[in-house]
Amino acid sequence: xxxxxxxxxxxxxxxxxxxxxxxxxxxxxxxxxxxxxxxxxxxxxxxxxxxxxxxxxxxxxxxxxxxxxxxxxxxxxxxxxxxxxxxxxxxxxxxxxxxxxxxxxxxxxxxxxxxxxxxxxxxxxxxxxxxxxxxxxxxxxxxxxxxxxxxxxxxxxxxxxxxxxxxxxxxxxxxxxxxxxxxxxxxxxxxxxxxxxxxxxxxxxxxxxxxxxxxxxxxxxxxxxxxxxxxxxxxxxxxxxxxxxxxxxxxxxxxxxxxxxxxxxxxxxxxxxxxxxxxxxxxxxxxxxxxxxxxxxxxxxxxxxxxxxxxxxxxxxxxxxxxxxxxxxxxxxxxxxxxxxxxxxxxxxxxxxxxxxxxxxxxxxxxxxxxxxxxxxxxxxx
Numbered sequence: 001x002x003x004x005x006x007x008x009x010x011x012x013x014x015x016x017x018x019x020x021x022x023x024x025x026x027x028x029x030x031x032x033x034x035x036x037x038x039x040x041x042x043x044x045x046x047x048x049x050x051x052x053x054x055x056x057x058x059x060x061x062x063x064x065x066x067x068x069x070x071x072x073x074x075x076x077x078x079x080x081x082x083x084x085x086x087x088x089x090x091x092x093x094x095x096x097x098x099x100x101x102x103x104x105x106x107x108x109x110x111x112x113x114x115x116x117x118x119x120x121x122x123x124x125x126x127x128x129x130x131x132x133x134x135x136x137x138x139x140x141x142x143x144x145x146x147x148x149x150x151x152x153x154x155x156x157x158x159x160x161x162x163x164x165x166x167x168x169x170x171x172x173x174x175x176x177x178x179x180x181x182x183x184x185x186x187x188x189x190x191x192x193x194x195x196x197x198x199x200x201x202x203x204x205x206x207x208x209x210x211x212x213x214x215x216x217x218x219x220x221x222x223x224x225x226x227x228x229x230x231x232x233x234x235x236x237x238x239x240x241x242x243x244x245x246x247x248x249x250x251x252x253x254x255x256x257x258x259x260x261x262x263x264x265x266x267x268x269x270x271x272x273x274x275x276x277x278x279x280x281x282x283x284x285x286x287x288x289x290x291x292x293x294x295x296x297x298x299x300x301x302x303x304x305x306x307x308x309x310x311x312x313x314x315x316x317x318x319x320x321x322x323x324x325x326x327x328x329x330x331x332x333x334x335x336x337x338x339x340x341x342x343x344x345x346x347x348x349x350x351x352x353x354x355x356x357x358x359x360x361x362x363x364x365x366x367x368x369x370x371x372x373x374x375x376x377x378x379x380x381x382x
Contacts, residue, residue, distance in 0.1 A: 004051055004294070005060040005264065007277060007382065010039040010071040012269035017067070017100050017142055020133045021167055021207040023195040024066065024280070032282055036269035038071055041078050043271045047289050048082040054294045058092035062382045064277070069103040073111060080115055096120070096381045098163065100134070102142060104149035109156040119160040120190070120381030121150060125177035129170050133207065147184075161188035161236075161379050168194075168206065171213040174220035182228070182235075188379045190238040191221075193347065195278070195332065211350045218354045226361055234376050240362070241378050246325055247366040253380065259327030261310035263303055265294075273297055275306040278332040312342045322355040 012035050013028040028035065051059050061079070083093055097112075098120040112119060123146055124130040131141025153160055162181060164170070170177060181189060194209045225237055242252040252258055266274040271289040274280045284306065286297050297303060310331045317328050328334065329345035345351070368374035 001054050001056045003057045003059060004055045005062065006047065006051055006267060007062050007064055007264050008039070008047065008068075008267045009036075009064055009066060009269060010044070010068050010075060011066045012036040012038070013066045014038070014070050015065055015067040015100070016070060016102050016136065018135055018137055018139075020135070021165060021194050021205070023278075027280055036272065039075070039269045039271070041075065043290060044075070044079060045082050046271065047267060048079065049086045050289065050294055052083070052086045052089070052091055052093075055091050056089070058094060060094040060096065062096040062098070064098045064382065067100055067102070068097055069099055069108065073108060076111065094118070098122070098382055100142065101146040101149045102136075104152055106152060106156075109152045109158055112153070112158045113156040117158065118379065118381050119153065119158060120163045121146065121153075121160050122164070123147075123150075123162050123186075124164045124170055125173065126180040129173055129177065132169055133165075133167065159379060161190055161381055162186045163190045163192070163381070165194050166191050166214065166217050167209055168213060171209055171217040174217045175224055178221055178224040182224075182233075187234070188236045190380060193333070211347050214347055215350045215353050218350070219357050222354075222358050222361075226358075226365075229365060229374070234374070236376050236378055238378075238380055241376060243325055243362055244366050244369060244376070247363060248370060252327075253378075256330035256332075257327055259313075261307050261331055263298060263307070265297070275303055276332075278330075279306065309342065314342065314344050316344060316348075320352070322352055322359075325355055325359070326351045 013024060014035065015022075015025070019025075048061075051061070061083075063076075079095070087093060095115060096118045100122045111117075122134070123143075124134060127141065127143040130143045130146075134142050136142060150160070164177065193214055194207055196205050196208055221237075222240070225235055225240060228235055238254060242254045242257050246252055246257070255262060255264070261276065264276050266277050266280060267289060268274070268280070273286045273289060273292075274284050275286060276284075284302060286292075286300050286302050292300075313328060314334075317323050317326070320326070326345075329347065329351065331342065333346045334342040334344065365374065369376065
């Protein structure tokens with residue numbers, strides 16, 4: 001059997017923040033049951049047992065939300081206990097957790113450090129940018145709390161990276177955001193384009209990231225990153241790292257750059273499984289870990305349909321000079337047209353313009369890596 005990666009939501013859509021652009025909150029509100037509740041330890045045991053029986057080589061347990069730490073530290077201590085119990089094949093286990101950081105304290109940090117968790121911390125940039133969207137239930141910003149808790153993680157030498165969302169506002173402040181992360185010595189960075197809740201009409205929300213704004217962000221952020229490369233300061237930016245990997249003949253690790261979808265095994269609080277974190281509507285439910293084997297979930301009609309749909313390549317992509325680097329982008333950003341065929345990526349022109357601007361410099365950086373004169377360590381939590 002191959003390796004397997006799971007994306008588990010132990011607290012379902014429960015969260016202690018109320019971010020204005022939260023895609024998951026928007027999509028779960030459209031479901032028949034919007035919240036699957038806290039995951040039981042019994043369901044956790046089923047998941048761990050089946051995953052480790054199936055996996056060869058390695059198995060990744062990634063936790064996300066909502067906010068996964070709301071499930072409580074004892075739940076994750078139980079996870080470690082179960083992994084030790086069922087890892088009879090000696091599979092390499094990777095544990096990762098994406099968190100808003102609000103509940104992190106010394107006890108959590110000690111646990112993460114002792115058990116070698118890789119954390120992704122959601123932080124959109126400096127206070128005035130972050131607190132514009134990432135607020136609590138009383139509409140108060142979360143920046144100060146998160147910065148303080150990152151210091152606790154650093155005290156216990158917990159590995160972490162920063163995940164930030166590019167939206168209508170932050171897309172105008174790429175240089176400010178980069179310089180802030182640099183000042184904080186955050187050198188492992190991931191960004192994602194803000195997702196609108198709907199599939200058919202994008203760009204209508206106040207936080208919507210337009211193609212032009214995304215291009216503005218990419219080139220400005222790239223220029224800052226490249227300047228640091230030239231000055232000998234190495235920063236890992238997931239998107240740029242993946243482009244460099246493609247240029248060097250490697251397969252990208254980021255699913256949105258592979259040119260086809262794969263099953264992410266997104267597991268909700270009740271054990272129900274979906275193919276992708278962006279496709280968690282009722283129509284995409286594959287089954288439940290409590291009822292089906294992993295093999296049955298892989299071979300299900302919904303799984304096969306989800307993957308097959310992603311293989312639909314637009315004719316313009318086939319002739320595009322940047323097709324090998326772009327690969328059509330994420331299925332979620334390819335507008336559904338006609339009878340369900342996938343069209344061009346919503347950010348198609350953004351990527352074309354960015355590659356025209358940056359490709360030559362990226363190839364030069366790739367050559368430095370190939371020659372051994374430059375090494376960028378990658379560290380991604382999901």
